[in-house]
Amino acid sequence: MDYENLECERDGEYVTITLSRPDRRNCLSTQVLMELEHAVRTTGEHDDVAGIVLASTGPVFSSGHDLAEMAGMTGDELHELFTVCTRAMTSLAEVPQVVIAQVQGLATAAGAQLAASTDLVVASEEARFATPGGKGGLFCHTPMVAVARQIGRKRAAEMALTGGAIDAATAVQWGLVNRVVPAVDLEQATRDFMGYATRGSRYAKGLGKATMYAQMDMTFQDAYELAVSVMSNAAASGDGREWPTAFVEKRRPEWSHEG
Amino acid sequence: MDYENLECERDGEYVTITLSRPDRRNCLSTQVLMELEHAVRTTGEHDDVAGIVLASTGPVFSSGHDLAEMAGMTGDELHELFTVCTRAMTSLAEVPQVVIAQVQGLATAAGAQLAASTDLVVASEEARFATPGGKGGLFCHTPMVAVARQIGRKRAAEMALTGGAIDAATAVQWGLVNRVVPAVDLEQATRDFMGYATRGSRYAKGLGKATMYAQMDMTFQDAYELAVSVMSNAAASGDGREWPTAFVEKRRPEWSHEG
Amino acid sequence: MDYENLECERDGEYVTITLSRPDRRNCLSTQVLMELEHAVRTTGEHDDVAGIVLASTGPVFSSGHDLAEMAGMTGDELHELFTVCTRAMTSLAEVPQVVIAQVQGLATAAGAQLAASTDLVVASEEARFATPGGKGGLFCHTPMVAVARQIGRKRAAEMALTGGAIDAATAVQWGLVNRVVPAVDLEQATRDFMGYATRGSRYAKGLGKATMYAQMDMTFQDAYELAVSVMSNAAASGDGREWPTAFVEKRRPEWSHEG
Numbered sequence: 001m002d003y004e005n006l007e008c009e010r011d012g013e014y015v016t017i018t019l020s021r022p023d024r025r026n027c028l029s030t031q032v033l034m035e036l037e038h039a040v041r042t043t044g045e046h047d048d049v050a051g052i053v054l055a056s057t058g059p060v061f062s063s064g065h066d067l068a069e070m071a072g073m074t075g076d077e078l079h080e081l082f083t084v085c086t087r088a089m090t091s092l093a094e095v096p097q098v099v100i101a102q103v104q105g106l107a108t109a110a111g112a113q114l115a116a117s118t119d120l121v122v123a124s125e126e127a128r129f130a131t132p133g134g135k136g137g138l139f140c141h142t143p144m145v146a147v148a149r150q151i152g153r154k155r156a157a158e159m160a161l162t163g164g165a166i167d168a169a170t171a172v173q174w175g176l177v178n179r180v181v182p183a184v185d186l187e188q189a190t191r192d193f194m195g196y197a198t199r200g201s202r203y204a205k206g207l208g209k210a211t212m213y214a215q216m217d218m219t220f221q222d223a224y225e226l227a228v229s230v231m232s233n234a235a236a237s238g239d240g241r242e243w244p245t246a247f248v249e250k251r252r253p254e255w256s257h258e259g
Numbered sequence: 260m261d262y263e264n265l266e267c268e269r270d271g272e273y274v275t276i277t278l279s280r281p282d283r284r285n286c287l288s289t290q291v292l293m294e295l296e297h298a299v300r301t302t303g304e305h306d307d308v309a310g311i312v313l314a315s316t317g318p319v320f321s322s323g324h325d326l327a328e329m330a331g332m333t334g335d336e337l338h339e340l341f342t343v344c345t346r347a348m349t350s351l352a353e354v355p356q357v358v359i360a361q362v363q364g365l366a367t368a369a370g371a372q373l374a375a376s377t378d379l380v381v382a383s384e385e386a387r388f389a390t391p392g393g394k395g396g397l398f399c400h401t402p403m404v405a406v407a408r409q410i411g412r413k414r415a416a417e418m419a420l421t422g423g424a425i426d427a428a429t430a431v432q433w434g435l436v437n438r439v440v441p442a443v444d445l446e447q448a449t450r451d452f453m454g455y456a457t458r459g460s461r462y463a464k465g466l467g468k469a470t471m472y473a474q475m476d477m478t479f480q481d482a483y484e485l486a487v488s489v490m491s492n493a494a495a496s497g498d499g500r501e502w503p504t505a506f507v508e509k510r511r512p513e514w515s516h517e518g
Numbered sequence: 519m520d521y522e523n524l525e526c527e528r529d530g531e532y533v534t535i536t537l538s539r540p541d542r543r544n545c546l547s548t549q550v551l552m553e554l555e556h557a558v559r560t561t562g563e564h565d566d567v568a569g570i571v572l573a574s575t576g577p578v579f580s581s582g583h584d585l586a587e588m589a590g591m592t593g594d595e596l597h598e599l600f601t602v603c604t605r606a607m608t609s610l611a612e613v614p615q616v617v618i619a620q621v622q623g624l625a626t627a628a629g630a631q632l633a634a635s636t637d638l639v640v641a642s643e644e645a646r647f648a649t650p651g652g653k654g655g656l657f658c659h660t661p662m663v664a665v666a667r668q669i670g671r672k673r674a675a676e677m678a679l680t681g682g683a684i685d686a687a688t689a690v691q692w693g694l695v696n697r698v699v700p701a702v703d704l705e706q707a708t709r710d711f712m713g714y715a716t717r718g719s720r721y722a723k724g725l726g727k728a729t730m731y732a733q734m735d736m737t738f739q740d741a742y743e744l745a746v747s748v749m750s751n752a753a754a755s756g757d758g759r760e761w762p763t764a765f766v767e768k769r770r771p772e773w774s775h776e777g
Contacts, residue, residue, distance in 0.1 A: 073495075134458075136512065141474075141487075144471050144486070145474055153409050153475065160468075174434075200681065208652055211657070212666060216667060217479050233593060235656055240655055243585070243656050247585040326765040327765065337754055340750070342746055345742045392722070397749075398723060400746075401742065407733070413639065413693050414693055416730070420727065423714065433693075
């Protein structure tokens with residue numbers, strides 16, 4: 001499939017989806033968002049793909065929504081835009097693969113939301129993160145759904161109300177980013193981190209990712225009920241059974257990548 | 260309006276509410292809480308006010324509830340006291356203005372709750388934060404509602420169970436405070452931070468603050484539904500429309516501070 | 519009561535429960551979990567016990583579930599195992615005493631869950647924490663219920679997806695551990711921290727611990743309703759009344775350790 005605003009490349013177990021409109025600061029127009037969701041969900045269906053890198057070209061990771069497009073939209077059209085955006089953002093958590101954002105520059109507004117919506121973030125020392133709506137006329141309401149619960153109330157208020165950018169070192173300290181490296185090492189560090197994060201059974205990891213995000217959104221008791229149910233089913237067959245079996249038989253486990 | 264325990268001063272777009280009973284360690288008696296809620300909500304109704312600084316005088320920001328008052332109260336009266344307290348505390352998140360606590364000294368028990376209940380906190384290097392009920396006879400049940408979810412479970416348990424104070428540097432690291440500065444710079448740093456946090460449309464920011472706190476309290480899916488609805492309405496008119504329009508017309512936006 | 523896999527020792531106000539099967543890396547078989555829950559809940563009933571230290575012997579704090587036991591279990595038996603595990607883990611939050619984990623080595627899988635399920639953690643510099651299921655065939659679904667909400671989404675994803683271990687310094691920074699000390703100081707530091715965390719009324723602290731964990735699991739408004747109700751009842755009698763009364767009478771409070 002050919003995209004106008006993305007490149008989608010497979011290399012062995014990994015797929016890299018690259019925002020490739022640096023001339024437009026990789027803004028997230030309706031078309032970009034639809035292409036992005038399509039690329040993510042299509043890749044997600046391939047159970048031999050272990051990981052997805054979400055990368056970008058040029059100095060800006062993504063500038064967020066396309067203001068020119070928004071300027072001409074009715075309320076209904078805007079509602080559709082933000083619905084499309086939410087579907088694209090949440091697709092990153094919904095696919096079974098490990099999704100790592102490789103952030104080389106400014107991730108702002110829905111661009112910050114995009115990074116926050118992945119599983120893991122590797123950032124260049126030059127990366128920055130901002131939710132600037134609060135210093136303008138349109139608060140970053142939807143980006144803050146993804147960002148706020150990751151950094152806590154006071155830091156969320158700071159980003160959202162000031163609209164100012166935080167640097168990569170601050171983003172690591174706040175738990176919004178997992179690794180910061182020099183720009184020159186960004187690709188290799190992302191590749192290494194992906195290898196580290198995709199060891200073991202792809203099946204187990206996909207189930208694990210879905211269950212973890214689901215239970216984090218529940219009360220403690222509901223979370224345990226879900227996790228106990230998923231865990232006991234998973235441990236009774238496939239790769240979940242292979243692990244203790246190999247342990248008892250004193251051999252290396254062999255993953256079928258099935259449940 | 261004259262208050263007995265507060266000073267309320269307007270300077271341009273900003274209002275400073277100052278706890279002014281250092282002789283009583285700025286304790287939060289029923290009367291102080293009622294004055295505080297009145298001052299906050301009254302200020303909140305002025306849509307030409309962009310920000311509220313919550314300040315204090317003397318070595319103690321606030322010592323929390325008035326133990327002498329509590330000693331004589333029945334269970335029903337105590338219930339009324341803590342209800343009044345909760346209303347005063349939550350008023351700080353409910354007004355549309357940016358609310359910054361300027362913490363110059365010890366913020367303890369309901370005094371820590373007061374700082375935690377604002378949007379942003381600037382603290383002097385000499386500030387400390389404590390929820391000391393746990394080292395006495397009455398656990399800081401209500402203060403921990405505000406404090407615990409900002410710092411996480413283990414740190415909340417530490418503050419609540421030990422009753423010990425944390426210093427300002429620790430409070431920043433734990434996400435309870437946004438800025439720490441030398442005592443001599445406290446007022447200026449608060450003023451600067453307020454200017455930084457009140458750029459842009461007051462209307463957009465008030466709507467944003469309310470929406471952000473509401474969605475942080477919801478499941479992920481409900482949060483996105485709320486945010487998408489608010490965002491698309493906001494982007495269709497007033498300052499939310501002005502932003503992309505000015506962008507397209509290549510001019511600076513002009514805020515009406517209306518939706 | 520004699521346990522096969524634990525030692526349970528009382529010293530004044532404190533009980534130490536020690537996992538004592540270093541030859542089995544203190545794994546959490548069904549029997550260990552049942553002994554652990556029994557020891558915790560039995561101790562919990564003694565209202566003259568102020569604190570419980572959860573300790574361990576050998577280089578591994580706990581290696582998590584017993585893979586050999588799991589290998590032979592049906593789905594129903596696995597469900598029972600994880601149910602027993604959940605009851606043991608949640609007992610640590612449900613008893614009224616302050617529970618401190620004293621972590622001397624690797625706490626992995628359900629072993630990390632065990633540390634995360636206590637109120638407070640003191641760790642040796644040599645301690646490490648891991649949820650390694652994600653690099654194998656069985657994701658750490660249930661351990662992540664305890665761990666994920668303490669460290670935030672991106673860090674939870676890192677621990678769960680990579681399966682890698684974090685060191686004690688990182689665990690402190692992420693809020694999973696309260697204190698890190700040299701191995702040689704671990705016991706003394708735990709004892710000191712326990713003394714610091716058990717000052718005051720045992721009754722007040724037990725009520726406080728239960729209320730805090732309950733309210734952290736609620737919406738903001740429900741949390742305040744619960745806390746206001748508990749607080750006003752607690753302040754009307756027993757140690758909750760003694761505190762302001764002693765303050766007014768200018769004497770030291772005397773705790774009855776009753777409500």
